[in-house]
Amino acid sequence: MSVPFPDPASEGDTPARLLAEAGAPDNHLGSPPVGDGAPALSVSQLSAAIKRTVEDGFARVRVRGELSGAKRAASGHFYAGLKDDNALIDIVMWKGQASRLAFRPEDGIEVIATGRVTTYPGRSKYQLVVDSLEVAGEGALMLLFEKLKARLGGEGLFDRERKQPLPYLPRTIGVVTSPTGAVIRDILHRLADRCPTHVIVWPVLVQGEGAAAQVARAVRGFDALAPGGPVPRPDLVIIARGGGSIEDLWAFNEEVVVRAIADCRISTISAVGHETDVTLADYAADTRAPTPTAAAEMAVPVRAELTAQLATWGGRMIGAASRHQGLCGERLAALARHLPRRDALYAPQHQRLDDAGDRLDRSQRHRLAVIAERLASRSAALRPALLARRWDRDQARLDGLARLLASLDPRALLARGYAMVRDAGGSIIASAGAARGAGHLRLMFADGEVPVAVSEGDAPAPSPAPKPARKAPSSPPERGQGELF
DSSP states (O other), X not given: OOOOOOOHHHXXXXXXXXXXXXTOOOBTTBSOOSSTTSOOOOHHHHHHHHHHHHHHHTSSEEEEEEEEEEEEOTTSOEEEEEXXXXXXXXXXXXXXXXXXXXXXOOTTOEEEEEEEEEEXXXXXXXXXXXXXXXXXXXXXXXXXXXXXXXXXXXTTTTOGGGOOOOOSSOSEEEEEEOSSSHHHHHHHHHHHHHOOOEEEEEEOOOSSTTHHHHHHHHHHHHHHOOTTSSSOOOSEEEEEEOOOOXXXXXXXXXHXXXXXXXXXXXXXXXXXXXXXXXXXXXXXXXXXXXXXXXXXXXXXOOHHHHHHHHHHHHHHHHHHHHHHHHHHHHHHHHHHHTSOOHHHHHHHHHHHHHHHHHHHHHHHHHHHHHHHHHHHHHHHHHHHHHHHHHHHHHHHHHHHHHHHHHHHOXXXXXXXXXXXXXXXXXXXXXXXXXXXXXXXXXEEETTEEEEEEOOSSOOOOOOOOOOOXXXXXXXXXXXXXXXXX
């Protein structure tokens, strides 16, 4: 709908008020006369007065019409015409609001624009500055849906050749959905029931302003993960949302989402809405699931079925191996029956071996006899020389040991004036303290022993012992082991 301009007369927009607002000099007699005598306004003054009047009268309006001449400037601002069967008004949407549009505005789409009416003095035109723009009605959205589908499909984004097969048993599954809705709980519960798998949830808005950009960023984020990194790269990505109206699901019809899904190198499942809901994300994904729960069922097999299938395959492998082994055994037995007996095969070889052994024995016995005679003759010639050299070596060694024994004989020390101190029991005394505590000592000299009593105090020096009589030199000790003392 459109709102008509207010009647200037009803609002009191008289030339006098316009003149006063424009800043023209007033007549000192009161209101300026109307007619040829009224003061002249400049074009700028009149334009400014009209601008204020229009903006005050249409501060907030909602207008429904069809877009015409839609274009987005390099600055990011959006310009278009809004028309019906009888009129057209220019609209402008500044960059900030235009960047948050939930759809791509195109010619022929019926929309509802909300904003304020203003004028553009540079061209003497009025226009609508739009704050929000929405598609008018489900029919218009379906028309936009078909246009986007035709345009993106013409680029090959929905071709079957682009579809990737789903992995049979993914190790990691990435889910793009709202973290607080029932959808993620349904997916996690279904995965846990069928086959527990590692799940990474990328939380996003699923409707409203900014939802499409978040969904597209999540899909591209999963695709950008490097294999073997700190965050596992998913083997499968599920884009999921619960049911709703076409307006609620519109974020999954946005071109940015469709291109992100089509470019994803990871296999994707689109599970948006209920079974009857269709979005462009369904066409771009590798597989469409009627519901998020069905997407979880498509993603993984049933673990119990896998176990049963493995058991079946294992039994079949064992049976096949047993049958093959039995068949090979039968073939081996059949071949063995046709082979000659072992005795018949080995008898000639045994005979040849015996003959060779006899010849070898005769030859070896003759060679051994010859070698034995040679060794006997050489031993008889070498035995006396070897025995003489061994006798001399042993004699020299024995002489050396005798000299060592003589040098270590304690009696040699006693002969040079030393004495050996023993206690009454015959144990050697090695210190003065031990001698004081012993009481009775025996001093052993080269020619005999002298008993000594040790007093508690300082004992007087003992009188010199009588000089022993000179003894005749003894004969040299006989060879062999002598006595120690």
